[in-house]
Amino acid sequence: MKIIIAPDSYKESLTAMEVATAIETGFRQVMPTAEYIKLPMADGGEGTVQSLIDATNGTIIQHAVTGPLGEQVPGFFGIMGDGKTAVIEMAAASGLHLVTPEQRNPLLTTSYGTGELILAALDHGVEHIIVGIGGSATNDGGIGMAQALGVQLRDSNGQPLGFGGQALAQLATIDISHIDPRLATIKLEVACDVDNPLCGPKGASQVFGPQKGATPAMVVELDKNLAHYAAIMHRDLAIDVKHMAGAGAAGGMGAALLGLFNAQLRSGIEIVIDAVNLETIVKDADLVITGEGRIDSQTIHGKTPIGVARTAKKFNKPVIGIAGCLSQDCGVVHQHGIDAVFSIVPAAMNLEQAFKDAAINVELTARNVAAMYCLGR
Numbered sequence: 001m002k003i004i005i006a007p008d009s010y011k012e013s014l015t016a017m018e019v020a021t022a023i024e025t026g027f028r029q030v031m032p033t034a035e036y037i038k039l040p041m042a043d044g045g046e047g048t049v050q051s052l053i054d055a056t057n058g059t060i061i062q063h064a065v066t067g068p069l070g071e072q073v074p075g076f077f078g079i080m081g082d083g084k085t086a087v088i089e090m091a092a093a094s095g096l097h098l099v100t101p102e103q104r105n106p107l108l109t110t111s112y113g114t115g116e117l118i119l120a121a122l123d124h125g126v127e128h129i130i131v132g133i134g135g136s137a138t139n140d141g142g143i144g145m146a147q148a149l150g151v152q153l154r155d156s157n158g159q160p161l162g163f164g165g166q167a168l169a170q171l172a173t174i175d176i177s178h179i180d181p182r183l184a185t186i187k188l189e190v191a192c193d194v195d196n197p198l199c200g201p202k203g204a205s206q207v208f209g210p211q212k213g214a215t216p217a218m219v220v221e222l223d224k225n226l227a228h229y230a231a232i233m234h235r236d237l238a239i240d241v242k243h244m245a246g247a248g249a250a251g252g253m254g255a256a257l258l259g260l261f262n263a264q265l266r267s268g269i270e271i272v273i274d275a276v277n278l279e280t281i282v283k284d285a286d287l288v289i290t291g292e293g294r295i296d297s298q299t300i301h302g303k304t305p306i307g308v309a310r311t312a313k314k315f316n317k318p319v320i321g322i323a324g325c326l327s328q329d330c331g332v333v334h335q336h337g338i339d340a341v342f343s344i345v346p347a348a349m350n351l352e353q354a355f356k357d358a359a360i361n362v363e364l365t366a367r368n369v370a371a372m373y374c375l376g377r
């Protein structure tokens with residue numbers, strides 16, 4: 001009996017590895033001799049580095065970088081178990097959680113630190129870099145990151161642009177001829193779970209600007225500045241990012257990575273599925289368990305449990321989801337490969353208590369799921 005345990009983290013309560021461990025502990029109480037394979041998963045956002053490191057026996061490297069407001073922050077990146085692939089989480093350098101709610105201002109915040117993390121990974125001599133984008137504090141079109149990597153963005157006086165989404169209004173020329181040459185020799189992939197365009201009603205500024213502290217007037221200014229950025233990129237580099245799906249991810253970081261660095265944008269969960277070799281591992285499994293903090297109708301839009309379930313269903317494997325909680329509309333997941341879902345919360349309780357008891361609640365639920373599974377066989 002081979003059981004694959006491939007959950008995402010439960011935001012704010014358990015890492016993916018902690019979830020997987022608790023599921024295994026619960027299952028073992030009923031099925032002590034089964035083979036368990038734990039694969040902590042993620043879909044590109046926070047937790048992606050930890051998951052890929054855990055899954056591949058890699059290492060985390062601490063590397064202080066420039067934070068969203070220009071201050072130093074203790075950033076990090078991962079080197080996967082193959083020793084050749086670096087994984088970077090944009091949020092570690094330029095994340096929203098690094099800025100207090102009062103200080104959030106996407107006119108000013110910069111993605112420069114994410115570029116510094118990429119440089120640090122290059123210094124490590126890697127052949128492949130995966131950049132997870134999302135959870136960002138920035139709306140600068142990724143220009144901070146681009147400048148850190150050698151792109152020259154200048155105003156009409158030939159001066160380098162300053163930090164932030166506001167500075168984009170001054171952009172007069174883009175020159176990519178001084179990009180760090182090592183980038184041309186490696187594979188650069190972007191792990192992303194949104195497909196928003198750069199500008200307009202579904203664009204970076206309108207959809208994600210407010211959560212970063214943008215007022216309605218700022219949203220209009222930022223949207224206009226990103227359109228200007230796209231126009232200059234089109235004129236100087238003959239690249240049209242304005243209508244590319246995903247260009248609006250992480251405040252236009254998608255546009256910079258796709259347009260300036262020719263990166264490949266992929267669904268975050270697909271990247272993680274490939275990295276952990278899920279397809280090969282699942283082929284001869286008897287049961288697949290997945291999960292995330294909350295399984296709801298959003299889950300079907302590129303979230304971890306659906307990615308795992310789709311892979312499992314290629315080989316007709318049964319899939320069970322164990323989640324922190326469920327929404328009433330979670331039933332849609334059954335059409336996407338998750339056969340049954342269970343919430344771990346054993347009694348009415350507030351979120352604080354649920355977070356505190358998370359590991360034991362997962363274990364208890366997993367024990368009972370295992371018992372049901374055995375009864376049904």
Ligand SMILES: Nc1ncnc2c1ncn2[C@@H]1O[C@H](COP(=O)(O)OP(=O)(O)O)[C@@H](O)[C@H]1O
Pocket residue numbers: 009010011012013014292293294295324325344345354355357358
């Ligand atoms: N231990 C837990 N018990 C109950 N609910 C949880 C627990 N952990 C997370 N959640 C719920 O999951 C939500 C986060 O969902 P999650 O799927 O982890 O994040 P996202 O959808 O942003 O990737 C939390 O806001 C909370 O409602």
Ligand SMILES: O=C(O)[C@@H](CO)OP(=O)(O)O
Pocket residue numbers: 045133134135136137194208248249250251
């Ligand atoms: O950083 C952002 O702008 C958004 C979209 O990429 O991230 P999240 O989906 O985590 O809010």
